[in-house]
Amino acid sequence: MVSSIEKLLKFAKLEIDRGYDNRSVFGGLNYIAPLWDQEAKSQKIDSALVENITAILAAYDSYNLEQRKVAIAEIISTLSEGAQAGPAAAESAPASRPTSATGVEQPTQRATRPPEPTGSQPRPAPAETPSQPAKMVELSAPLTVLSGIGSKKYAQLKKLGLETIGDLLYFFPRRYDDYSKLKPINRLEYGEKVTVIGTVMSESTRTSRGGKTITELIVSDTTSFLRVNFFNNPYAAARYKTGDQLVLSGKIDTYLGRLVMNHPDIELIDQQHLHTNRIVPVYPLVEGITQKDIRSHVSRVVERYAPLVADPLPSFIRKEAGIPDLRRALQQVHYPDNEDLLKQARRRFAFEEIFYIQLGVLSQKRSWKAASAASYSITDDYLAQQIQRLPFPLTGAQRRVLDEIRADLASGSPMNRLLQGDVGSGKTIIAALAVLVIAQNNAQSAIMAPTSILADQHYRNLTRLLTQPIAEDEQPPLRPEEIRLLVGDTPESERQEIRAGLSSGEIKLLIGTHALIEDGVEFNQLQLAVIDEQHRFGVNQRARLRAKGQNPHLLVMTATPIPRSMALTVYGDLDLSIMDEMPQGRQPVNTHVLSPRERERAYSLIQSQITSGHQAFIICPLVEQPDDDQPDPDLEKKAAVQEYERLQTSVFPHLKLGLLHGRMKPDEKDAVMRKFQQKVFDILVSTSVVEVGVDIPNATVILIEGANRFGLAQLHQFRGRVGRGGDAAYCILVPEKEDAVENERLMVMTQTNDGFVLAEKDLEQRGPGQFLGTRQSGFSELKMASLSDVHLIEKARGLAHQLFERDPELQNPENLELSRRLQAFWKSGKGDQS
Template identity: 55%
Template structure:
């Protein structure tokens, strides 16, 4: 633990670094006086030194900056007379000359009046110290922390509590009630141990009193407590009150002597994530030592203009208060500051990516108005207003001279494919090539059929956009001479549109003139895969598509580098899917509906949350239920089974069989979430529906209702829990994917939407991607900084540039 002089030195160093603005301590230096004085007297510092420091700090808020500077110098001068020594917490790799000579704190303090004790570079290096080199962290503890992703001192600073227990509200014993979670001060009246359970356990029991009553405490296997807290010891205990034989008892409470610094009781107590070989109390002590010594030294990378504009806490203060808060109000301020940091860095990263991409040159692809009018007239239906808007935005991108980087977002059935087809036509009109990448072979085949139908149609007055032989499909199933011919024709330019899976990014695939890349369900592909496909051409235009409705807060954040087109209008005549939530005991009603629909020549899906049952057999699974359904429920029907453990070619075979009518029912896990069109399927039954997010359920529902027949979606939760059914009832109330996506984000967080977009998002520890207020503030500030200094090359942005590189792991990869 830091001595009072060490703490004072940290405060004064931070105050000097902040130009004597009285912000080294929340509320001002004078607010620290009562606590510091108490510790200093307990530490038996000289009375004249304590009185001098207390007097100076109490008058500090009323002084001018110049007077404060003189005041700090006077305190350092007074400390010169103190001969207290200090031991650094970290076994530092490069000790300063002063440290190597064993200089006393008083000497170090006098040095600090003219220069920092540790330079900024030295602090940055020290924060990267591996944990096993930190004083007080043994090998076993370091290994346990590594399992939590904590490898350095800096990782420890940003290892935030998972929750807080507010034990700051004390209660007398006679006012305690069952279920209270409180801190109680008292004196140990009795303490003893006894063996229980045939001697396998030691039960330690104590009784404390505070004059208003007595309270029984109990612990298992903490025999040392008997000697550590003998009769007469004044203690603070914190925990939850239980009842035993009609009397209140506190089981396994935190306990500390009152005259020790109470990290675990009598305050808002941080509770950290744990792993094997770690316990809460020892980890909390380690965190306290780390925070008190290093948080004040962390340089604030946020420009002063941003901090003052939003009245944000200093970074060091925010880190300290996020771990060991003085009050709930200051904790809220600290968490807001740290959440802002994460979103701000995220926004700067996507803006940088967008700037980098838009600074490149791309080929212009303009088409005559008459060409577009003819192609639209050839369609068997009129485009919706949303589709027309999307086509115009893409057309504007293709004539801008800058690479298009657009996300086309629309619900299942909103007509994204025809928009993509027209974009392909605009590029191939000039003889260039296009690649379309889909996540599965079956989906690639669907795109091949749909795009071929649209792009090769013609009438007496107009030629088709492409000839059949100019459109080819490349998946892992295409082998031998056929594959060689496709690759050869592609390289020589006679293939204008290549549709496929990740096979498109393999080395043998060489385009002659790739100018447009279309990626479907883009969140299914990793960063490296998207970048590899882009590199097949020279700054090609990029159009990514998703059927997952994305909430506005996420669109502003994770897709901030993309231009966003939202297709929020369904083609006329498409019937909404009738949705019902059923009681688990009503399952037979669902089966009757399936039988009825199959008798009309239709098909059905049945979805389960698991491939196989776990050890407890708690949840329904595909493998077990497939057998039951085939043998007991639907013996007269053909049932196919699909799940993630099948090989890709096996999944494609089952899905193709269902599409072609080989199976009446397809039993599957969530692997059909993004799947092939089966217009004949009219029933979607989802078992264990409570285990899926609303956005995912909406994707499942989108698998039916793709034809002209009325379709149904039936949701069966695992239990009758009111909250689950209330959540699922939203599915009944609306078919609007955006409404469901917003609710899903609120309830389940952003994981449903992120997919494999890993860069940057793994760094989010405080930010909540549902908080539009923080996101908008961070985006506004990021845009202001970016407009002034897109390369972050100004001196005031030096620390910000370093932090941004660290946050994004120094990568400028394609994050879209």
């Protein structure tokens, strides 16, 4: 019978003759990988050798020509040595060290592993191997190439997102239990997590009154005795016998005054200690997969493949960042020798994620800067004349931002700027002045808002600012017919007028919703695109608006203050302008936290304000959805309707109330908001969908029920709905219950009206999710990095700049693996630059 080794050697040599076309065997070498794996194991070929060769075969189809040459050379070299040793020898001794096609000795695939350390002394770092991807084991090989993982186990692991060797290698623990500190039994204390070494003195099984089977071991280490209990675990009684020497790790409890350890992790003392006597990784699980399963699989993959993975980070980057190389980090992040090495490993992967983000956003920024755009400018005298027409003087922040935008428009490169300013800070004025610069140069601008009511508000404000003369003989910047509004319900006859005016260049400013990016809306010369409340738009929508012109200048605006760390990452491809100063006369909103039993005080305040001629918002709390796969989308609607009916019938029967919730159609929402603007309603009862930026100058009170369910940034947005008319305004926060910790968080709202302070605190407390919107949503899936670690982010950004200075296109040989990893990182959804 021809051995599996001889057969595969024949295929490998035929592959060389055929020029590495992967047709030496029907279906390709990748096709026969599982068949060869099964046959080789049945002939008792060394399992480590088989797994290594199978991994190369399984990925062979994905290799390029140079990688295939190296792979075939490695297969021939490894199999030739295996054939000389023979199956029996291969089974009884470690596999010899194969050499690659270049003659570089590879790490042993099956070596006797040294005993695990019992203290904090680190084991030696694995020797670095040349970082040439062609010589590295292909991490895309399926997990089925590993012994012990068949189709059933593979299906279970797949539920954890684990399909390949690489997935398992980068499947990081969710936490760690430190069992590295051995203690004698007579010094154990209640509540501590420890590791104990002892001998089983006796074992017994009994049934409790409730029918529960209890297996009890009595373990001794000569200093004292410890009872070890297993409930409804018949395997424990069969597995552990008197005289066994065990390593037990777990939490010390008490029963009837005696120390006990319930359901500990146990290993025989001569086993490799993956689960005890060390810092133990704890991984996410699914049904059918235990911690011991996953730890064993990870351990094998880390030991065998971690030394073969190319480190994508250049050595100078690792040195400057103070982080370990990839092989060391992979080893320590899964099975750390001590806490310090674990921290170093975790920092390595956190840095790597942030570094990829910085390389991506800076690359995008460099592309923008390298492009050319039309240059636009106006004289200082003309600008000063136009500023005089404004109803109030510009703040220092507005003047600073205006200077930044004027420089962008005159630079000859497309502006790509994010303008963030607190509610009421005057962003619309800045957008109007930018439009003015473009219009004076006979080009066109577009402003896109998320809702028709907000677009209509911009239309009215900008028309008033840009078309009203301040003296009889003055020529205003634009004529009324040069500014048009395009929304979903714009009549078709008017749409035709707008299309014609855009095409001819007569219309200088088009304001609207998503209707702006519809087919048929064609500009003559779009040179400025302004996107308001940018987080409400997807990447494709922003791109479609830009595509209406030739490299137009882009200004995106948000009223959500963005923490510095996120401005450097999520929005790192944009130039950032901050408006952190409020216009004169804008009063801070008086904010108070009331307990649920004090709610009547809030109702009294609302009543008194309405009696004085004002209006009020009442925000319904978020509804907690059922914890299943099919949450009820109508729950919030039901809750809002019920609260509306209660308030209308029981609390404010003599007032007119309006209702707004997320299940309404867009035109229904607009109709409700317009009625509120027109003072048809005294109170608007709304869920969290109440629009940011909508101006209701007459509203002076907002009551937010269930305030504990909202983040500080969102509460601040709600608060910005009132106090826009110059009158004293009030924000009342009512949590669901009198929780001291939660109410302390809410009290921050009473201490500051600074949205940037609140945004930083929100990031600390609740994470980055609510700041991301529809932008780079994948950032919320980072495995190690924290978007609140400003120090690490600034370090990564600085080093990314240095790398681009050395190798702008990442084409140097030492950066090729980094380039490949970077492309994979961004392709996997960690960002969607715009």
